[in-house]
Ligand SMILES: O=c1ccn([C@@H]2O[C@H](COP(=O)(O)OP(=O)(O)O[C@H]3O[C@H](CO)[C@@H](O)[C@H](O)[C@H]3O)[C@@H](O)[C@H]2O)c(=O)[nH]1
């Protein structure tokens with residue numbers, strides 16, 4: 001894991017070495033560089049056995065048909081576990097059916113309405129149990145083969161054939177989403193182990209605040225030190241806050257002197273960087289005061305000013321018309337492309353030449369338009385990136401998630417480029433991990449049942465659903481294109497200009513980029529950043545761009561729903577794409593979860609609402625999704641109808657004494673209401689918390 005290992009190598013103090021030792025064993029998603037890891041963590045373990053030996057033999061025999069290697073391994077559950085498990089489900093199903101037969105036959109109750117409700121409740125529990133179990137018919141684990149990827153895609157001359165990746169980060173509020181976390185997330189992306197000329201990072205700022213842009217400028221500066229440091233010493237994780245938190249500061253004598261010096265230097269610089277971030281708000285305030293005074297000596301002008309003496313087009317500290325939260329013009333700024341300044345630290349100048357491109361995007365906000373929250377922000381990034389880099393793959397993160405394993409992007413690419421199903425794979429979803437949750441996981445944030453159970457099970461069907469963050473997409477799948485196996489003759493769809501404008505909107509460069517992506521799936525070299533090009537980029541982030549197009553419906557991330565993730569995945573599966581689930585020994589990504597009950601419950605209610613919304617929309621799993629496999633459909637049905645269960649749980653909770661007093665329903669009347677002035681809401685909260693508290697007592 002990411003724990004510090006000062007004694008491990010004697011020479012180097014580093015959290016995890018991922019460079020070579022680990023890659024020697026392709027069974028490990030990431031090598032922790034030692035035999036110890038192999039022992040405790042082999043992909044097979046007690047329960048899993050290889051499932052693709054025949055495929056591998058065939059591939060070797062044909063020496064890789066189309067010349068492409070096999071880049072991941074598949075494991076299935078041991079027969080000794082899987083078969084009894086399936087038998088058990090079958091037996092339980094019979095028991096449930098017999099129970100219902102018994103209930104229906106014994107229908108003589110004096111309180112028929114209650115009898116009916118309780119049978120309906122029992123039927124619902126039985127049904128939802130079935131919906132939950134059926135898709136778990138054949139769990140499959142797939143482990144990326146990083147060694148094979150390295151062998152085939154990293155060339156001996158130091159260059160690489162790896163495909164381009166555009167990384168998206170969404171932020172909405174610099175106060176509720178602390179800037180330091182977002183910046184750490186960005187640093188972990190800039191420093192990840194991927195060729196810099198194939199990587200670009202796009203940050204969407206829905207608050208339109210200057211402070212976030214200036215923080216990015218600071219990040220670009222600090223990255224010139226941080227990125228080469230990470231590469232040179234194989235640092236893990238590459239988010240500095242977590243790294244400096246985890247690692248015991250190296251002491252002379254234990255680590256190499258070179259490492260100790262570099263470490264101290266970078267740590268000092270990181271402290272400075274944090275201080276500069278802290279001061280940003282003040283700096284912007286003061287600078288704006290100075291400029292505003294220059295316009296009117298009384299200083300009653302309200303503009304917010306950038307360091308270059310221009311007015312900030314986004315939201316202002318003192319909001320005025322066209323400059324308030326929820327009302328400002330669109331902004332696209334390429335923050336860097338900056339060369340590493342070799343003079344800053346001569347010892348780094350051999351490791352890296354430049355950094356991945358970093359782009360700030362704040363889409364236009366206009367009170368007359370619906371902005372479709374995160375989905376709208378991601379679609380704006382999808383369009384801007386189409387113009388700038390148009391990488392074949394896209395991975396998106398919430399701003400509180402960072403890359404915890406620098407091999408994660410390579411791992412996802414393994415699935416996309418694999419000879420077998422690679423071309424038909426629309427996205428690779430990773431499990432979510434959180435580092436701020438208490439060890440007993442009081443509010444069930446880790447949700448291992450879902451991430452390690454349900455998702456592995458779906459991996460054996462059409463693939464996991466999209467879970468909102470830590471998911472790598474194939475660009476053309478987001479463009480709403482069918483997978484190759486559903487296209488006649490496997491030919492890319494012909495794009496007629498009329499058609500394509502109605503679908504993607506009327507930016508000509510965007511349409512060109514989309515057509516190119518569909519035909520060749522190739523990345524573009526960014527055109528020169530002249531005024532025309534910048535205004536084109538601003539055009540594709542205007543609030544009205546989506547109007548009358550397919551964006552948010554058949555193209556991009558889906559709108560009009562609280563849980564855009566599940567629906568977006570559903571739309572893609574419905575087109576016949578498959579998806580993959582990628583678990584890594586050393587967690588790929590790490591994030592923060594709500595750690596107080598109110599926020600957690602709020603999140604759960606929001607997700608449940610989103611699920612029901614989906615059920616009552618045209619994306620209902622019973623009718624939508626033409627090419628969904630049957631069990632995949634069952635699973636989506638389960639994901640949309642599960643909130644109904646709470647109605648029946650409530651019904652049962654309200655009538656606890658029903659069976660104690662035969663033929664009578666007795667619900668205690670809250671008499672306290674009259675003499676203590678207690679309201680219905682007070683009662684509701686009291687009972688609600690009694691339920692939570694009483695289940696809490698036992699664990
Ligand atoms: O108008 C908005 C609102 C939100 N966001 C971003 O969306 C992300 C997720 O929002 P958050 O409020 O943190 O929601 P969570 O409940 O934590 O998110 C979970 O649930 C969401 C809905 O299912 C998924 O999209 C997320 O990926 C998943 O982590 C964050 O990066 C936000 O900055 C925007 O960019 N613009």
Ligand SMILES: [Mn+2]
Pocket residue numbers: 398400592
């Ligand atoms: Mn979140």
